[in-house]
Amino acid sequence: SQQGEEDPQALSIQEGENATMNCSYKTSINNLQWYRQNSGRGLVHLILIRSNEREKHSGRLRVTLDTSKKSSSLLITASRAADTASYFCATPTYISGGYNKLIFGAGTRLAVHP
């Protein structure tokens, strides 16, 4: 079963608009990570938020974490066509004596139109 589930599955916006993607997870976490995947490429790490943090910024990215609701959101402000990609949340899960499994959601496909 998937730990992280993104919402919406797909998002289409115009350049300059903000894009918000949500992620829900099921079990306790020590951190939550967001990744971007351009078409035909590998995943690139965007930002990590720890379980004791509520909000984190990185450039045009803002991530929030609500551990009581087991949810996180990724906001991309002033979007650009180059932001077109799939975005995934992921949480390390404890197995076999360590946090050795990173569970990904199905992702949100973002399309930013010029």
Added chain:
Amino acid sequence: NAGVTQTPKFQVLKTGQSMTLQCAQDMNHEYMSWYRQDPGMGLRLIHYSVGAGITDQGEVPNGYNVSRSTTEDFPLRLLSAAPSQTSVYFCASSLALGLGNTIYFGEGSWLTVV
């Protein structure tokens, strides 16, 4: 510093054939893993390793073998390819997954089994 290198990029196999996907990293990372990505789904963990000589199963290990004879290399072997193994495969590495370290992904290997 090349990061995580996967080969081959593309491969077509016939049912029943075997092959090895190569993965190498030059960052002295202890943790390495293999994921597969199927349409509409996030990444699912196949096998992982927390150091040379140590491997363990992930979510979908059946039909795959791994070994970790060196810190740098983590090959994935398909023993007898099946059409259900048609997928995109990603190798990833990290210093230590559970401590909030960034995970680095390879560019992916597209495998088709006919």
